[in-house]
Every structure is written in C-alpha cells, then in structure tokens.
Amino acid sequence: MATLVHSLSLAHGTWASESLRQWWTLGEFNPLANASESVLEQLKTSAHARSASFSMEQRMRLIDALRRQYKLSGLEMPHATCTLLESPRTMVVTTAHQPNWLGGPAYWLHKLLSTMALADHLAKILPEFQWVPLYWMGSEDHDLAELGHCVLNGNRLDWEGDKGTFAFGRLMVPDYVSMGWFDAFENVPYREEVLSLLQNAYARGFTVAQSTRRLAHALLGDGGWLGQGGGAVGNSLLVLDGDDDMLKEAFAPVWRDQIQSPGLAASLVEQRKEQMLANHGIVVDLHVRDWPFFVLDGKARIKPEGRWNADDLLGMPPVVFSPGVALRPLYQEFSIPNVAFVGGGSEQLYWAALKPLFAHYEIPFPITLLRPSLTWLTPEISQQWTASGWAWDDLGKSAEELESKFWSLIVQKYPSASPFWNEGDFGNWADNQVESLIHPLRSLLLDVDSGLLGAVGASRHKMIQELERLEQLYRKALRRKFKGEHEVAQKVIRNLTLSGIPMERVEGMWSTLAYGGPAVLQTYKDALNPMDADAMSKAPWLRFIDLRA
Numbered sequence: 313m314a315t316l317v318h319s320l321s322l323a324h325g326t327w328a329s330e331s332l333r334q335w336w337t338l339g340e341f342n343p344l345a346n347a348s349e350s351v352l353e354q355l356k357t358s359a360h361a362r363s364a365s366f367s368m369e370q371r372m373r374l375i376d377a378l379r380r381q382y383k384l385s386g387l388e389m390p391h392a393t394c395t396l397l398e399s400p401r402t403m404v405v406t407t408a409h410q411p412n413w414l415g416g417p418a419y420w421l422h423k424l425l426s427t428m429a430l431a432d433h434l435a436k437i438l439p440e441f442q443w444v445p446l447y448w449m450g451s452e453d454h455d456l457a458e459l460g461h462c463v464l465n466g467n468r469l470d471w472e473g474d475k476g477t478f479a480f481g482r483l484m485v486p487d488y489v490s491m492g493w494f495d496a497f498e499n500v501p502y503r504e505e506v507l508s509l510l511q512n513a514y515a516r517g518f519t520v521a522q523s524t525r526r527l528a529h530a531l532l533g534d535g536g537w538l539g540q541g542g543g544a545v546g547n548s549l550l551v552l553d554g555d556d557d558m559l560k561e562a563f564a565p566v567w568r569d570q571i572q573s574p575g576l577a578a579s580l581v582e583q584r585k586e587q588m589l590a591n592h593g594i595v596v597d598l599h600v601r602d603w604p605f606f607v608l609d610g611k612a613r614i615k616p617e618g619r620w621n622a623d624d625l626l627g628m629p630p631v632v633f634s635p636g637v638a639l640r641p642l643y644q645e646f647s648i649p650n651v652a653f654v655g656g657g658s659e660q661l662y663w664a665a666l667k668p669l670f671a672h673y674e675i676p677f678p679i680t681l682l683r684p685s686l687t688w689l690t691p692e693i694s695q696q697w698t699a700s701g702w703a704w705d706d707l708g709k710s711a712e713e714l715e716s717k718f719w720s721l722i723v724q725k726y727p728s729a730s731p732f733w734n735e736g737d738f739g740n741w742a743d744n745q746v747e748s749l750i751h752p753l754r755s756l757l758l759d760v761d762s763g764l765l766g767a768v769g770a771s772r773h774k775m776i777q778e779l780e781r782l783e784q785l786y787r788k789a790l791r792r793k794f795k796g797e798h799e800v801a802q803k804v805i806r807n808l809t810l811s812g813i814p815m816e817r818v819e820g821m822w823s824t825l826a827y828g829g830p831a832v833l834q835t836y837k838d839a840l841n842p843m844d845a846d847a848m849s850k851a852p853w854l855r856f857i858d859l860r861a
Contacts, residue, residue: 314688314828314831314832314835314836314857314858314859314860315835315857315858315860316835316838316839316855316856316857316858317689317704317707317856317857317858318704318705318707318708318855318856319853319854319855319856320707320708320853320854321853321854328657328853329595329657330593331593331594331595331596331661332657332660332661334592334593334594335592335594335657335660335661335664336682338592341660341664341680342660342680342682343355343679343680343681344681344682344843351679351843352437352438354679355434355438355651355652355679356438358651358652358676358678358679359403359438359441359651361676362403362649362650362651362676363400363401363403363441363649364400365676366400366648366649368398368400370562370647370649371397371398371400371649372398373558373559373562373647374397374552374559374647374648374649375394375397375398376558377552377556377558377559377647378394378397378550378552379394380556381525381551381552381553381556382525384522385518385522385523385525385526385529386515386518386522386526387525387526387529387533390533390534390548393444393534393547393548393550396442396444396547397444399442401440401441401442402441402442402443402444402649403441403442403443403444403649403650403651404443404444404445404446404550404648404649404650404651405427405430405431405434405443405444405445405446405650405651405652405653405654406427406445406446406447406448406644406648406650406652406653406654406678407423407424407426407427407446407447407448407653407654407655407683408447408448408449408450408640408641408644408653408655408659409423409447409448409449409450410449410450410451410453410455410458410459410480410481411449411450411451411453411459411480411481411520411521411523411524412458412459412462412524413459413460413461413462413469413470413471413520414462414469414510414514414820414822415462415524415527415820415821415822416459416461416462416820417462417463417816417817417818417819417820418686418688418815418816418819418820418821418824419656419685419686419814419816419817420821421531421821421836422683422684422685422686422816422836422840423447423654423655423656423683424445424447424528424531424532424549425532425833425836425837425840426654426683426684426840426841426842427445427446427447427549427654427683428445428532428538428546428549428837429837429838429840429841429842430445430652430654430681430841430842430843431443431444431445431546431547432546432841433841433843434651434652435546435547442547443546443547444547444550445546445547445548445549445550446549446550446551446552446648446650447528447549447550447551447552448552448554448644448648449481449521449524449525449551449552449553449554450481450554450640451479451480451481451482451520451521451524451553451554451555452479452480452481452482452554452555452606452608452613452634452635453479453480453481454477454478454479454480454606454613455480456471456475456476456478456480459471459480460475460480462820462822463818463819463820464494464497464819464820464822464823465497465819465823466807466819469490472486472489472490473485473486474611476612477612477613477614478611478612478613479555479608479611479612479613479634480520481519481520481521481524481553481555482519482520482521482555482610482611483519483520483611484517484518484519484520485514485515485516485517485518485519485520485523487516489510489511489514491507491510491511494506494507494822494826497822497823497826500823500826500827501826501827501829502825502826502827502828502829503826505829506822506825506826509527509530509531509537510527510822512526512530513526513527513530514526514527521553521555524551525551525553528549528551529549529551531833532548532549532833533548533549533550533551534548535548536548537825537829537830537833538830538833538834538837539830540830552647552648554635554640554643554644554647555634557631559643559647560630560631560633560643561629561630561631562646562647563630563643563646563647564630566639566642566643566646566673567605567630567633568626569673570603570604570605570639571603571622571625571626572622572626574602574603574622575602576672577600577604577638577639577669578600578601578602578604578638580668580669580672581598581600581638581665581666581668581669582600583668584664584665584666584667584668585598585665588664588665594661594664595661596661596662596664596665597658597661597662598637598638598661598662598665600636600637600638601615601617601636602617603615603616603617603625604635604636604637604638604639605633605634605635605636605639606633606634606635606636607619607620607625607628607632607633607634608632608633608634609632613634637662638666638669641653641663641666641670642666642669642670642673642675645670645675645676645677645678646673646675650678651678651679652678652679652680652681653678653679653680653681654681654683654842655680655681655682655683656682656683656685657682659680660680660682663680664680681842681843682842682853683840683842684839684840684841684842684844684853684854684855685814685816685853685854685855686816686836686839686840686854686855686856686857687707687808687814687815687816687854687855687856687857688815688824688856688857688858688859689808689856689857689858689859689860690823690824690827690859691827691859691860693804693807693808694858694859694860695860696800696801696803696804697804697808699797699800700718700797700800700801700804701717701718701721701722702714702717702718704856707808707856708854708856711805711806714801714805715801715802715805718798718801722790722794722797723790726790742776742779742780742783743776745779746772746775746776746779747772749775750768750771750772750775753768754768814854824836824857824859827859828859832857832859835857836857839855839857840855
C-alpha cells in the first residue's frame with residue numbers, strides 16, 4: 313500500500329517562489345491566512361451568496377452543456393448528479409487545466425484529486441450544501457509545445473497529429489497511438505489495466521478534449537478507478553469543457569464589452585499588479601492584450617489584433633470567441649455555481665491580479681485555495697533512496713545537499729581517512745601532522761645552524777604537497793571504489809529533483825498508476841486536501857508518497 317512518508321512546508325523554499333511565500337502570509341489573498349474570519353466562515357458566506365446569485369436558468373444551461381458534452385464523448389452523464397445540480401443547495405468546487413496529451417505531467421491528476429478531496433471535506437463541515445467537484449477543461453489552449461507530450465520514466469511521447477496554432481482540444485486523436493513507451497514497465501502489477509484504460513480513452517473518432525474527459529471519467533468519474541480503490545469516493549468528478557456554444561452565448565455581454573473597450577482588461581489588471589508589487593513585493597507574470605481573447609476558425613485559434621476591427625468582431629457570433637488568460641477565469645466563474653477554486657502557485661498569483669476585472673463585471677470571485685504538491689517514489693527509486701543512505705527527512709533537499717550527504721556517509725566507513733575528504737578539514741589536519749613532525753627537528757637544527765631555517769621551511773612545504781597528492785589519490789580511489797553506488801545515487805537525485813522542478817510537473821502519472829493501481833488514487837486523494845495545506849505554520853504543502861507495497 314502506498315504511504316505518505318514525508319511532508320514539507322511552503323516556507324522550506326524548495327520549488328516555491330518568493331512571491332508565492334509572500335502571498336501565503338497575507339489574508340488579503342489567502343483565505344487560510346485571514347485572521348479576521350475563518351476559512352470555514354468564508355466558504356459558508358461564499359456558498360450562500362453564490363447559491364442566491366446563480367439562477368435556475370443558469371443551472372439548466374450548465375446541465376444541458378454537461379449532458380451534451382458527455383454524450384459527444386461516448387459517455388452518459390450521471391442522472392443523480394444532474395438531479396443534484398438542479399438544486400440551489402448544490403455548489404461546485406473547481407480546478408482548471410488544459411487537455412494535455414495523455415494527461416501530460418502528473419499534476420493534472422493531482423489537481424483533480426485535490427478538488428475531490430476538498431468536496432468531500434466540505435460535505436462534512438458544511439452539510440447544508442451538496443458539493444460536486446468539477447474540472448473545467450480549457451480545451452481551446454493552443455500551446456502545443458506545452459500540451460503535446462507526456463513523459464514516462466524519462467521517456468517522452470509526443471503528439472503525432474495536426475501541428476499548428478490550433479485549439480488543441482478540437483484536434484482529432486490520431487488513428488494510431490503508440491504505446492511502446494510502456495515496454496519499460498513489463499513486470500509492474502497494473503501494466504495491462506493502464507494500457508487498456510489509455511487505449512479506451514484515446515479511441516479513434518474522438519477529439520483530444522473528448523478523450524481527456526473519457527480519461528478523467530475512467531479514473532475519477534462514476535464507476536471509475538477511484539471507486540475501486542477501497543475508500544469512500546463521495547461525489548464523482550464532473551468534467552466541463554469551456555468550448556461550448558451555449559455557455560459562450562450566455563457570456564455575450566462580456567464579449568461585446570471587451571470588443572468595444574479595448575485595453576480595459578489590460579488596464580485593470582496592470583493596476584492591480586502594480587499594487588501587489590508596491591504593497592507586498594509580489595510579482596505576477598501575466599500579460600493581457602488589449603483584446604484579451606482569440607477568434608476560432610474551425611480548429612485554428614487566431615489573435616484578432618491586426619486582422620479584424622471592432623465592427624468586424626461585433627458582427628461575429630459569440631461562439632467563435634475564445635477567452636485568453638484574463639477572461640478565462642471570468643468565463644468559468646460566470647458559467648458555474650462555484651464556491652472555491654483549487655490551483656497551484658502561479659494560478660493563485662494571477663487569479664489575485666484579476667479581482668478588479670471580476671468586480672467590473674460583478675461576477676463573484678471564488679475562495680482560492682492552494683493545492684498541495686505531491687512527489688512519489690516508485691518501488692525502485694524508494695529502495696535506491698534508502699540504499700544511498702538518505703532518510704525520509706532528506707526528501708526535498710537540493711541536489712548539492714544530497715550529494716554531500718552521500719559522500720559523507722561513504723567516508724564514515726573509513727573514519728581514519730575522513731580528513732582527506734573534507735578539504736577544509738584536510739588543510740588543518742595536514743598542517744598539524746607536518747608541524748608535529750617538523751617542530752622537534754626545527755628546534756634541533758636551528759640550535760646547530762640558524763641558516764637552516766629556509767631548508768626546514770622548504771621541507772615542510774614539500775611534505776604538505778605530498779600529502780595533498782595523496783589526498784587527491786584517496787579521493788579518486790574512493791570515487792572509483794563506489795562508482796556504482798554513486799551512479800545509482802545520481803540517478804535518484806535526477807529523478808526527484810529534475811533541475812529544481814517538482815517531479816509532478818515533468819513526469820506523467822502512468823508509472824504511479826501502473827505500480828499502485830486504483831488504491832494509489834485514494835492514497836493521493838487523502839494527502840491532497842487543500843484545507844490541510846496551511847504550510848506557513850505546521851501543515852504540509854509538499855507531500856512525498858512511497859509506492860512500495
């Protein structure tokens with residue numbers, strides 16, 4: 313059974329920007345740091361307000377969109393969930409992400425599980441509402457360099473379909489998707505189940521967006537893998553694609569205002585960014601164009617600037633517009649009865665910069681919660697970690713710190729020679745050893761002839777040089793003797809640190825699922841409740857899971 317073995321706080325500094333750590337301490341941005349009102353009270357207030365403001369017409373539009381999207385994806389929308397959503401006492405908690413090829417980096421899965429964990433938690437502490445976890449899929453993103461690949465055990469599988477500035481979710485899945493990258497997992501327990509899941513999700517005839525819904529549904533939806541893991545599932549995950557004609561039609565007043573007021577969104581966001589920097593030292597990496605949207609022409613996603621004027625755009629139907637980075641959160645929150653948004657560090661910062669834009673359009677701004685980050689150790693890496701001499705407490709340390717500890721532990725096997733390893737220690741040790749030998753000789757020789765002082769000094773220097781030569785020979789011999797162990801340790805360091813980037817942002821989720829099967833999803837979910845991520849005080853932000861049975 314996979315086990316949580318170590319946790320680190322946001323204050324630890326590994327993989328967390330200074331702006332994020334600063335954001336965390338301020339109740340103005342982070343509800344968990346608000347001293348005047350508990351996060352429970354904030355959530356309760358937000359739920360009541362959103363329940364009152366989200367009309368039955370909006371609810372039925374949402375249900376119709378979900379039913380239609382699920383049907384086009386070859387799935388059936390759970391009837392019980394539809395009935396739930398009709399009630400003004402049913403709210404959603406949400407995360408958002410693009411449809412990366414084959415799921416992309418593993419943090420896609422972690423975001424979804426974190427949102428489900430929050431929904432389960434709120435069902436216990438705010439039972440007057442029903443809570444549904446929802447994944448808002450930003451399927452119109454066109455950044456193929458970011459979206460078009462998945463990594464398994466360091467091996468990268470690239471998208472082999474259409475390439476260009478296209479809405480990635482609209483592209484058709486290639487007729488043949490190679491699964492040869494799974495050959496490295498020939499003897500893992502759930503290899504065949506994972507392959508079957510992938511092949512079914514990315515079946516011929518579906519778009520990338522539809523396949524991503526099929527994948528999320530197979531893992532976390534009604535009857536999915538999570539339900540087979542033995543834990544209490546709660547409400548299953550819903551997937552809503554923002555690329556929807558009915559939802560875009562309803563958002564028409566905002567599209568129209570943005571066309572008629574170029575630069576409005578950019579101005580509001582820029583002022584907010586300047587305030588965050590001046591008042592709190594928080595840097596937000598967010599650029600908003602004068603027209604913060606794109607035009608969709610089939611699968612192509614086109615910037616309007618330089619191609620159309622305002623009159624041209626006003627004559628277009630709302631369904632052709634695709635929100636950019638500033639409008640997507642507004643469009644999302646306008647369309648769903650959301651109370652809380654679960655996102656990573658960069659999302660927290662840029663959502664905070666959008667508050668004036670939400671206020672301008674009187675769209676309720678949700679409670680934003682930082683999702684915990686998660687790193688896993690496969691059975692092989694876990695065994696190699698402990699064999700290299702590291703403890704669980706060493707998880708999260710830099711590559712340099714781990715390298716230093718590895719050699720320190722090796723040197724401890726040869727305590728009499730340990731001064732040769734640490735250069736600072738060696739210098740003092742060599743000087744003391746030579747001086748203890750030279751000192752009585754110096755006194756004896758100088759008593760006979762004071763002119764021998766130079767010869768004594770030269771001999772002393774030569775002796776130290778010879779010891780330094782022996783020191784280098786010792787170091788080379790030690791590295792040669794433990795070359796195999798060192799290469800294994802370096803591989804483990806590379807796998808876990810990945811040049812300072814969290815493993816979940818590079819590696820795909822498939823190795824963990826192939827090793828752990830459905831049960832690992834429940835373990836992850838239990839570790840990813842964002843309400844437990846009070847990292848600047850005592851609760852963990854970065855969690856490590858050992859996949860060994």
